[in-house]
Amino acid sequence: MSRVYSWIGQVVLYAAFAAVIGVFTRWPAYQHLPPDHALVKLSFIHHGQRLQECRQLSPDELAKLPPNMRAPMSCPRERSPILVEVDIDGVRVLRRSAQPAGLSHDGAASVYQRIEVPAGTHRFDVRLRDSARTGGFDFERSEVLELKPAQILVIDFNAEKGGITLQ
């Protein structure tokens, strides 16, 4: 092969190398969310209520304990799982239970879920149970919101702000 063809071939291959990098670093565009859709992010990290209340130990129970461990109150650490439900426009889109973290199940339970919804006005009903009760919920919030295309709505839990928040 003549030197000229060799040089041309090299230039073509270097250009092809550059083209592969140049093209695939930006093309094709990734469709992360359908057009005219918004994204709801539900993220709870919350300590459920204790499964058992603190109670006073009886003198007999205290006597059985080593002297250095005779605390008058017994407070079991285990916490309740949390149960989350989300309805959008009356349709159930999420129902999830999350266990408390930690070997003793005394940590916070967390839930994270992405929900894609068409942009527009929607009614959101969010419910959270964080106790050992078998029916009903400890926290509820209903709100009608208008979501723009590509908007992110965050559903969170903040006890200081009264519980479930939508922002």
Next chain:
Amino acid sequence: MMRDARGAWTGCERVMDTLFGAVLNPLRHLGALAFLFFWLIALSGVYLYAVLDTSVEGAWRSVDDLSRNQWWFGGLLRSLHRYAADAFVLVAGLHLLREWLFGHYRGFRRYSWLTGVPLLLFALICGIGGFWLKWDQLGQFSATATAELLDWLPIFGSPFTRNFLVAEAVSDRLFSLFVFVHIGASLLLLFLAWFHVQRISHAQMLPPKRLAAGSTATLLALALLVPVMSQAPADLSVVQSAIAIDWLLLAVHPLMYATSPGWVWALSTGALLLLFSLPFTTRAARPAVARVDAAHCNGCRQCFDDCPYAAITMQPHPDGRPGKEIALVHADLCAGCGICTGACPPSTPFRSVEPLTTGIDMPQAPISVLRGRLETRLAALRGDRRIVVFGCDHGARVGTMESADVVAFSLLCTGMLPPSFVEYAMRCGATGVLVTGCAEGGCEFRLGNRWTGERLLGLRQPRLRARVPRERLRVVWAGRGDERSLRDALDALRDLPAPAMAGATGRPRRRVR
């Protein structure tokens, strides 16, 4: 299927050979190219780190400012930084593919394979972490997707995703974590790369100058023509519907959204386990390793210098003479290539000791057998042209060259050939000698071609003596399937005028030991 894939790869290498020449063929320097791209990333990264404002407010502005107001330097370095990272992943992936296709993960290569596989993983971690630092919408997308991927693992007390829920959640301290991930993983990658080349000697840490210059110029040209620009600043209240992503570094994110985080973990863990287990799942017949003869090893260190896999160390000689050493072969590292035999000064067929013994030899192909066969077969040739071909088991098939005037010897590696055998063959009546091996730059045992070429040129010990007529010696590096190059070289040797001694065959007088 593997055979077809290997054939396709070899075909690509041949095409590249014709365009670049074998020495500059990028497909034969993929590992060295990866090192080159790493250093480009590191050098450009030093400047980028110096100007990066590691705060929520300043990160996007400081990086974007480089591309807009300092495009001729900072912007250029920024683009080079990104494109070199893409190029690194590309060539490292091709390097892995090539080694896998050619079965270079077994036996003595196991260590290099096992330390090489994680490099690609670390490269991806570094690459992904780099996108977070500029904190534009692509960085936001990547950081959020990575957090969602990590949160799938039930080992974190507090979900990472909460760091990217709302703008108030992103703190300046988070950028310290980003920097730590990006630079920390890069340093780990470099550390691991150092391990990766520990068991090969004379490791090629950079490609040949012209290839390095061409590759760097290509990336610089790309950086100038298509500079990397930041997308809009991160805004956690909106999500990008369609986003231009770097598929070479961020493909894992779309994969996760198309499947699930669990699926991505299963796929990546499975792929890693599969790659790690490859050396243990296939068993190749282990070649016999080099054997040292203490009586003939004088501790000259030439085998130690020439071994491509650092399988030889030196230790005090058992004869107890002060300062004298002996070669020690580490069986688990020995490739069984015989390059050490070719390097050993006593490996000369002119020695009179019977049987011919050398300091270090291959049990499956001792040089005494080679000398005996050379004498016998050369003596059997008739006519005024008698040509000897020395080749290797991995290059062009020298056996197919045999004819009425040609005898061929296929060695474990051409590097096993002591140069004195060329002179000996001519003294035995050969009118020409053809030395061949794997295609240039593609030696199965890395350094066989290089050492042989240097020895024949008199640049490396043991040297071919000056009095050997060079016009009767041809050196042709030809890979499997390129037998035509050998035929052309043989024709050229046949066309040479017959030397005055033509017709004289027999064993030359040997030097008394």
